[in-house]
Amino acid sequence: xxxxxxxxxxxxxxxxxxxxxxxxxxxxxxxxxxxxxxxxxxxxxxxxxxxxxxxxxxxxxxxxxxxxxxxxxxxxxxxxxxxxxxxxxxxxxxxxxxxxxxxxxxxxxxxxxxxxxxxxxxxxxxxxxxxxxxxxxxxxxxxxxxxxxxxxxxxxxxxxxxxxxxxxxxxxxxxxxxxxxxxxxxxxxxxxxxxxxxxxxxxxxxxxxxxxxxxxxxxxxxxxxxxxxxxxxxxxxxxxxxxxxxxxxxxxxxxxxxxxxxxxxxxxxxxxxxxxxxxxxxxxxxxxxxxxxxxxxxxxxxxxxxxxxxxxxxxxxxxxxxxxxxxxxxxxxxxxxxxxxxxxxxxxxxxxxx
Numbered sequence: 001x002x003x004x005x006x007x008x009x010x011x012x013x014x015x016x017x018x019x020x021x022x023x024x025x026x027x028x029x030x031x032x033x034x035x036x037x038x039x040x041x042x043x044x045x046x047x048x049x050x051x052x053x054x055x056x057x058x059x060x061x062x063x064x065x066x067x068x069x070x071x072x073x074x075x076x077x078x079x080x081x082x083x084x085x086x087x088x089x090x091x092x093x094x095x096x097x098x099x100x101x102x103x104x105x106x107x108x109x110x111x112x113x114x115x116x117x118x119x120x121x122x123x124x125x126x127x128x129x130x131x132x133x134x135x136x137x138x139x140x141x142x143x144x145x146x147x148x149x150x151x152x153x154x155x156x157x158x159x160x161x162x163x164x165x166x167x168x169x170x171x172x173x174x175x176x177x178x179x180x181x182x183x184x185x186x187x188x189x190x191x192x193x194x195x196x197x198x199x200x201x202x203x204x205x206x207x208x209x210x211x212x213x214x215x216x217x218x219x220x221x222x223x224x225x226x227x228x229x230x231x232x233x234x235x236x237x238x239x240x241x242x243x244x245x246x247x248x249x250x251x252x253x254x255x256x257x258x259x260x261x262x263x264x265x266x267x268x269x270x271x272x273x274x275x276x277x278x279x280x281x282x283x284x285x286x287x288x289x290x291x292x293x294x295x296x297x298x299x300x301x302x303x304x305x306x307x308x309x310x311x312x313x314x315x316x317x318x319x320x321x322x323x324x325x326x327x328x329x330x331x332x333x334x335x336x337x338x339x340x341x342x343x344x345x346x347x348x349x350x351x352x353x354x
Contacts, residue, residue, distance in 0.1 A: 003140065018139065021130045024082055028126055031075045035120055038068050072115050079126075083109050157325045167320045171313045178306050178313075202280040212275030215268070225268055232264045 040046045041061070051058045064071060087102045096102060103110060106129070112122035134140045142148045193200070215221040236259065 003144075018134070020082070021134065024079075025127065025130055027075065027078060028123060031072075032123060034071070038065060039117075041065055069115060076113050076115060079109070079123075080113055083113075153325070153328075160323070160325055164320050164323075168317050171317050171320075175310055175313050178310050197284070198280070201283040205278050205280045205283050208275045208278045208283075212272045212278075215275070216272045225264075228268050228271070229264045232267055233260050236260045236263060 041050070042065070047058070083106070086106075090096060090102045091099045096105070108122045108125040108129070111119050112126060114120075131140070131142060135142045215224050236256070
């Protein structure tokens with residue numbers, strides 16, 4: 001049920017416009033109903049029926065029918081005056097960037113003023129324009145109407161079915177290209193990564209430098225330094241040559257601990273210096289030297305990558321092809337109240353035919 005929000009109506013100060021919209025809505029309904037009746041009156045069947053059962057009405061209405069264009073001009077004059085009035089108000093309120101934008105945005109109102117059979121249908125759009133204006137100021141809520149929910153559901157069904165078919169078709173074509181041996185990996189490396197190589201190396205250098213600064217920080221690098229300390233300590237203790245130091249009397253254990261601490265500081269400082277000294281040019285040379293002469297021994301890696309892409313696309317297609325509107329419809333049907341069905345009366349075994 002369409003309800004008017006009185007509080008929003010007061011806050012929006014649109015009460016005069018609401019009254020005007022209701023008056024124009026009433027005139028539109030009268031005009032459209034009259035247009036439909038006059039079109040039916042012009043048919044032989046309706047005219048003969050009215051002449052048979054209501055001859056007085058046909059005698060009175062026949063002059064109006066032959067001069068109906070004058071009647072329509074009265075409505076057109078009212079609609080045109082209202083259109084000009086709203087145009088002036090929009091200019092005063094500066095609702096649009098240019099004063100002449102209003103007729104372009106309300107083109108259906110201008111076309112509906114043309115007294116032709118094909119253009120009069122655009123007067124229906126004025127009804128939707130009025131409802132949209134009221135909905136914009138939250139005076140009415142079209143989302144709560146059954147008509148809106150009905151059309152919204154089937155519109156979503158149509159869009160989902162259409163978009164799913166398009167997406168599945170696009171993904172299927174991509175799978176065909178991959179299956180036909182499309183050099184996708186090489187194209188990605190050459191056309192996507194290679195032009196951005198300088199940016200990527202500069203970003204990687206910045207990340208490495210940031211890691212080096214974080215490790216050297218007394219607070220943030222404590223976790224990494226502790227990990228290095230434990231790793232070096234484990235390596236030192238597992239070394240057979242260093243482990244013999246504990247057999248040295250008195251100072252053996254001290255030498256081992258000192259050596260472990262020194263190696264830990266050296267490794268940590270080396271990692272910090274390595275990360276801090278890296279720049280984009282060094283990383284770029286490393287990438288160029290590392291991958292310039294690299295040639296895969298076989299195409300198994302490329303095939304495996306393409307197979308992963310193909311399987312991912314297949315999963316995407318299966319997900320897209322799911323008709324979610326059916327699940328929504330089933331969920332709505334489950335929430336509907338179930339009417340109690342009265343069970344048929346059972347035969348009383350105590351009653352017997354005599």
